[in-house]
Amino acid sequence: MKNSLITIFNIAKKDLLIEFRNKDVILSISGFATIIIFIFSFAFDVGSSFSSSTAGGILWSSISFASIIGINRSFMIENENNTLEGLLMAPISRDIIYLGKMIGNFIFITISEIVILPIFAILFNFSILSFEFITCCLLANIGLSVIGTLFASLSIKVRAREVLLPMLFLPCIIPILFASIEATSLIFEQKSWGELFTWFQITIAFNLIFLIFSLFISNTIYDE
Template identity: 35%
Template sequence: MNAYLRGVFGVLRKDLRLEWRSREAMTAMAFFSLLVVVLFGFSFQTEKIDVRTTAPGLLWVAFSFSGVLGLNRSFSLERENGALRALMLAPLDRSAIFVGKMLSNLVMIGLVEALTVPLFSVLLRVPVLSCLPQLTLVTCLGTLGFAAVGTLLAGISSGSRMREVLLPLILYPIWIPILVASVEATGTVLSGKPLSEAGDWLTLIGVFDLVFLGVGFLFFEAVLEE
C-alpha cells in the first residue's frame, strides 16, 4: 500500500480504536445533540415547527454544537501527552495527518448526526423518511466542510492557551456561510422539493468543502509545528 494512504488510514484507525475503547466523545456528542433538540422543543413550545425554516436550522445548530465537542476531544487526545509530536516524528507527510484526523472527525460527527435525525424527527414530528437520500447527501456535504475547517482550526485551538474555549469562537464565524447554505438546502429537501432547487446552495457548499480541504492540506503542517 502506498505510504501516504497507510499514514491516513493508520491515523483514522487509531482514532476510531481510541474512541471505541472509551466511547466518551460519541456519548457526549450524542447526548449534547439530543439536549439541543429538546431545549429547542421546550423553548419554542411549538406543537409543530415549521419544516421549511425552523426545523433545518435547529438540526444544523445541533450538529454544529455537538461537532465542536467532538473536534475538541479529537485534539485534546493528541495534545495530552504530546502524542501529536510522535505523529510528526513519523516518516509520513504531514498533510496525511490532516486527512486522517479529518476523516475520523467526519465519521464520528456523521454517526452522531445519524443518531440525531431520528430523534429529531420523532420529537419534533418532522417527517424525514420520504427524503432520506437527499437529506443524507446534504448532510454529508455540509459535514465534510465542517470537518475540514474544524480539523484545521481545532489543531490551532488545542495548541493555544484557551484550548477548548477558543474553538467555537474561531470556527463559527467561518462556518456561518455554510451553515446558512446547509440550512437552506436541508429546508428545501425537508419540504419535499426536488434537490435541484437547492442547486446553488449545494454548489456553494461544494466550493467551501474544496477550498478548506485544500487549505487544511496545505497549511496543517504550519499548525502542527512547534
C-alpha cells in the same frame, strides 16, 4: 500513493480504535446535540406547529455546536498523552496527518448523526431517509470536519481553547450553516434537485477551498 492512503487509513483507524474503547467524542457530540434539540423543541413549541426553516435551523445549529465540542475533545486526548508529538515525529508528511485526523473526525460526526437524526425525526415528524437529505448531511459533515480539524490543530497550544475555538469556528462555518439550513427546509417542502443544488454548490465550494488550503498549509500548522 498507495502507501499514503494506507497511512491515512491507519491514522483514522487509530482514532476510531481509541474512540470505541472510551466513547468520549461520539457520546459528547450526540449527547450534547440531543439536549440542544430538546431544549429548542420546548422553546419553540415544536409539537403544535412549526415552520420548516425553524426545524432546519434547530438541527444544524445543534450539530455545529456539538461537533466543535467533539472535535476539540478528540484533540484533547492527543494533547493529554502528548501523542501528537509522537505522530509528528513519525516519518509521515504533515498533510497525511491532517487528512487522517480529518477523516476520523468526519466519521465521528457521521456516527453521532446516526444517533441525533432519529430523535430529530421523531420530534419534528420528518422523514430522514431520503437521498437528498443524506447528501446534505454528508456534505455538511465534510465541511465541519475540514474546518474543525484545521482550527483544533491550530489551537492545540492555546490557553482557554474551549472558549476560543467555538468563537472562531462558528462564524467561519456560516456559509455551511446557511446552505444546510436552507437545503434542509427545501427538502422538507419537497422541492426539486435544481433548487437544492444551488445550496449544495456553496457547501462543495467551501469544502474544496478549505481542504486544499489546509493541505497546502499543513506543514506550517504542525511545525514545532
